[in-house]
Amino acid sequence: xxxxxxxxxxxxxxxxxxxxxxxxxxxxxxxxxxxxxxxxxxxxxxxxxxxxxxxxxxxxxxxxxxxxxxxxxxxxxxxxxxxxxxxxxxxxxxxxxxxxxxxxxxxxxxxxx
Amino acid sequence: xxxxxxxxxxxxxxxxxxxxxxxxxxxxxxxxxxxxxxxxxxxxxxxxxxxxxxxxxxxxxxxxxxxxxxxxxxxxxxxxxxxxxxxxxxxxxxxxxxxxxxxxxxxxxxxxx
Numbered sequence: 001x002x003x004x005x006x007x008x009x010x011x012x013x014x015x016x017x018x019x020x021x022x023x024x025x026x027x028x029x030x031x032x033x034x035x036x037x038x039x040x041x042x043x044x045x046x047x048x049x050x051x052x053x054x055x056x057x058x059x060x061x062x063x064x065x066x067x068x069x070x071x072x073x074x075x076x077x078x079x080x081x082x083x084x085x086x087x088x089x090x091x092x093x094x095x096x097x098x099x100x101x102x103x104x105x106x107x108x109x110x111x112x113x
Numbered sequence: 114x115x116x117x118x119x120x121x122x123x124x125x126x127x128x129x130x131x132x133x134x135x136x137x138x139x140x141x142x143x144x145x146x147x148x149x150x151x152x153x154x155x156x157x158x159x160x161x162x163x164x165x166x167x168x169x170x171x172x173x174x175x176x177x178x179x180x181x182x183x184x185x186x187x188x189x190x191x192x193x194x195x196x197x198x199x200x201x202x203x204x205x206x207x208x209x210x211x212x213x214x215x216x217x218x219x220x221x222x223x224x225x226x
Contacts, residue, residue: 034214043117044156044204044217089156099144099208100169101215105155 002027006090006104013080013111021075021107023064023090031092033057033066033073034101038087047075047088082111115139117218119205125224126195134190134221138207145188146208146215147180151201159203162188163210195225 007022025031035047035057048057053068062077073090090104118137126132138145147159158172162182173179177195182188192199202222206215 043219044206044215046214049214091156100146100158100161101156102158103148103156 002031002092002094002102004090004092004102004104006088006107008105009087009107009109011107011109013109015082015111015113016079017111019075019077019080019084019109021088021090021109023073023075023104025071025073025090025092027071027092027094027102029095030068031094033064034091034093035062035064035073035075036089036091036103038089038106040086044089080109080111082113085109085111117205117207117216119203119218119221121221122219123222123224125226128197128225129194131191131193132195132223134192134203134205134223136188136190136205136207136218138186138188138205139216140186141209142207142216143185143210144208145182146206147188147190148204148206149201150204150220156204159190192223195223197225199223200225 003026005024032051034049036044037047038044048059050057050066056065064073064075087106087108089106091101120135145162148156160180161169164185177193180190202220204220206217208215
C-alpha cells in the first residue's frame with residue numbers, strides 16, 4: 001500500500017538557517033504530493049503541493065520538488081524564522097481509488113532566535 | 114460555514130462509555146474524511162465519505178467505531194465502549210470533489226480515563 005516516510009524529529013535550528021526536511025514515498029501510479037503544517041494550537045493547513053513529476057510547489061518561502069526518480073518530495077527553506085516553528089507533515093494522494101491522503105509521522109521543527 | 118467545525122473541542126470520558134464526535138464541513142464540499150492523531154504518531158486515516166456514502170471504511174480500527182453522514186453535510190463519528198487507547202485527537206477534513214486540498218477542522222481531543 002501507499003506509505004510516506006519522513007525524517008524524524010525533532011529538528012532545532014537557529015533563525016536564518018537553511019532547512020531541509022526529507023520525505024520519500026511509496027505508491028502505485030503517479031500520486032499527488034503535499035506538505036501540511038500544524039502551528040501550535042492550530043489545525044492542519046496545506047502548505048504546498050505538486051501534482052506531477054518535476055513540479056515544484058512553493059509557499060511562504062518553502063519549496064518542494066516532486067522527484068519521481070528518487071520518489072522524494074523534500075521540503076526546503078533558505079532562511080527560517082521563529083514563526084516557522086511547527087509540525088510539518090508530508091502526504092500523498094494516490095490517483096487510484098479514493099481521494100484519501102496518506103501522511104507521514106510529522107517532523108517537529110523549532111527555530112530559536 | 115467559513116471552515117470545518119468540530120465539536121466538542123475537548124472530551125474527557127470514562128472507559129466503557131460511548132462518545133459522539135461531530136464534524137460540520139465546508140458548505141458544498143462533497144468529500145469528508147476522519148483521521149486520528151495520536152501522541153507521537155502521524156495521522157491515521159479512519160473513513161472517507163463521498164456524499165452520504167462511505168466508499169472506504171478501511172481505517173476504522175475496530176467494530177466499536179462507526180460513522181455516518183446525513184444530507185451530504187454533517188458527520189458523526191461514534192466510539193462505543195471507549196478504551197484508553199482511543200485517546201487521541203480526532204480530525205475531520207473536507208474537500209470539493211476532485212479537489213487537491215483538504216481543509217481540516219481544529220479537531221476533538223478525546224481523553225479516556
